[in-house]
Amino acid sequence: xxxxxxxxxxxxxxxNALCRRSDVRLGSRTYTRxxxxxxxxxxxxxxxxxxxxxxxxxxxxxxxxxxxxxxGQPPTVSDLPPGAxxxxxxxxxxxxxxxxxxxxxxxxVGPRFLYAQAHIHNAEFIGPASDPQSxxxxxxxxxxxPRNSFIVLYCGCCPWTHCPNIRPAHKELxxxxxxxxxxxxxxxxxxxxxVDKGYPVDKGQ
Numbered sequence: 001x002x003x004x005x006x007x008x009x010x011x012x013x014x015x016n017a018l019c020r021r022s023d024v025r026l027g028s029r030t031y032t033r034x035x036x037x038x039x040x041x042x043x044x045x046x047x048x049x050x051x052x053x054x055x056x057x058x059x060x061x062x063x064x065x066x067x068x069x070x071x072g073q074p075p076t077v078s079d080l081p082p083g084a085x086x087x088x089x090x091x092x093x094x095x096x097x098x099x100x101x102x103x104x105x106x107x108x109v110g111p112r113f114l115y116a117q118a119h120i121h122n123a124e125f126i127g128p129a130s131d132p133q134s135x136x137x138x139x140x141x142x143x144x145x146p147r148n149s150f151i152v153l154y155c156g157c158c159p160w161t162h163c164p165n166i167r168p169a170h171k172e173l174x175x176x177x178x179x180x181x182x183x184x185x186x187x188x189x190x191x192x193x194x195v196d197k198g199y200p201v202d203k204g205q
Contacts (some may be wrong), residue, residue: 080166107141129166154166
């Protein structure tokens with residue numbers, strides 16, 4: 001009997017991320033540490049039957065120190081809440097990408113290892129917007145764009161209310177005067193809310 005483990009790509013795709021946040025004080029600044037321990041699905045094939053087994057990933061997959069913009073407090077539901085006008089649903093983005101109209105510029109503001117595993121077709125890598133260097137990347141990318149450009153930001157590293165990257169990126173674009181910015185609403189994770197639905201993705205750096 002041979003068992004084949006598949007879909008390590010979906011280490012975060014099943015959205016079973018346990019995100020724990022705590023404040024860290026360094027000098028006069030407060031930082032928020034986000035540690036996401038992730039479950040992943042192991043698929044086993046046995047006589048053409050597929051079984052799902054949930055296995056706790058032993059290592060911490062994603063650790064980031066986030067410079068707190070709100071006194072070290074984690075994101076709140078009142079900041080880009082579900083249903084907000086700034087959000088676009090996965091189905092809405094897919095339709096926009098497949099239409100004959102000018103397509104949005106899709107910018108990925110999460111960690112590189114997730115981007116390498118799978119990302120939206122033609123999405124550009126910016127880097128985790130919780131990192132000041134990635135915010136600089138974002139500023140350089142948008143500097144020459146018309147302020148009415150149709151731009152979609154997305155991450156999907158964690159459940160929506162725990163994501164440390166979406167809100168800083170959105171805030172930066174709004175501060176820069178962009179009026180056509182949408183944020184892809186991924187309630188659980190990119191894997192669960194996009195990949196598992198069969199929506200098109202690219203792989204690699």
